[in-house]
Amino acid sequence: MAAKTLQGKVTSQKMNKTITVVVGRRTRHPKYGKYINLSTKYHVHDEKEVSKEGDTVLIQECKPISRTKSWTLVDVIKKGEIVE
Numbered sequence: 001m002a003a004k005t006l007q008g009k010v011t012s013q014k015m016n017k018t019i020t021v022v023v024g025r026r027t028r029h030p031k032y033g034k035y036i037n038l039s040t041k042y043h044v045h046d047e048k049e050v051s052k053e054g055d056t057v058l059i060q061e062c063k064p065i066s067r068t069k070s071w072t073l074v075d076v077i078k079k080g081e082i083v084e
Contacts, residue, residue: 003060005059006021006023006042006071009055009056009057010051010057013051018043018044019046019073020044021044022041023040023059024039025039043066044069051076055076055080056080057073
């Protein structure tokens with residue numbers, strides 16, 4: 001069985017070798033039928049620290065690295081805007 005992969009946006013890279021990625025999804029309300037935007041934050045292991053805030057990245061599930069980290073960075077799909 002293949003490991004899960006998700007695509008999301010980097011919101012924080014303040015920790016050493018760890019980034020925070022927000023993955024969004026749209027789901028339908030069970031009763032009213034309206035579409036709702038939901039998001040989940042993941043702590044992701046970034047060994048070479050190649051990603052920055054605002055980047056769109058591809059992450060993959062792995063064995064737990066720490067208490068909160070069980071995802072690793074696969075690829076940086078799109079570089080984010082540099083805001084100064």
